[in-house]
Amino acid sequence: MKLKVATIALSALVLASCSPKETVANLFYANDAAPWETVDAFYYPDRADLTISQSRMGLVDIAGCRDVVRSMAALNNDPQLLRGDYECGVGRIDKPEYAGVNVYRLTIR
Numbered sequence: 831m832k833l834k835v836a837t838i839a840l841s842a843l844v845l846a847s848c849s850p851k852e853t854v855a856n857l858f859y860a861n862d863a864a865p866w867e868t869v870d871a872f873y874y875p876d877r878a879d880l881t882i883s884q885s886r887m888g889l890v891d892i893a894g895c896r897d898v899v900r901s902m903a904a905l906n907n908d909p910q911l912l913r914g915d916y917e918c919g920v921g922r923i924d925k926p927e928y929a930g931v932n933v934y935r936l937t938i939r
Contacts, residue, residue, distance in 0.1 A: 852935055855921060861938065862892050867921035870932070871895040873902040877915040892918050892938055 855864040863869050869889040874880050886898045895918035900909065908914045921935035 852921070852923070855935060861936075863890065863920050867935070869895045870919040870922065870934070871898045871902075872917045872919065873899045873906075874915045875903075875906045875908070876913060880915075889918075892920070895938075 851864070851866060855867060858864070859867075868887070869891060871886045871889060871894075873884045875882060875884070884902050886895075886902075889895050889898060896916075899911075899916040899918075903909055903911050903914050903916075906914065916939065918938045919932060919934035919936075920938060923933045923935060925933075
């Protein structure tokens with residue numbers, strides 16, 4: 831009986847500490863944005879210097895992110911992304927402890 835109560839208490843603690851939406855997104859949308867999430871595109875014109883970037887926020891999915899990145903790369907005379915690089919941030923997690931740093935549920939290339 832004590833083990834059952836301890837298991838229930840531990841389960842409740844774990845569930846209270848995580849986001850139900852994030853849990854569902856991880857289960858059913860492991861490689862793309864869930865319907866309630868957005869995707870942010872980050873393009874780096876020089877893969878050796880990631881301090882310089884261009885971004886587009888609030889995209890619908892990974893395909894849209896890749897389209898935007900290809901457009902940015904083409905405007906920088908690098909349509910094949912031979913010099914540049916990119917990331918797609920899925921489901922930005924806004925928590926006070928991140929203090930202005932972008933943290934995402936997924937980061938996909």
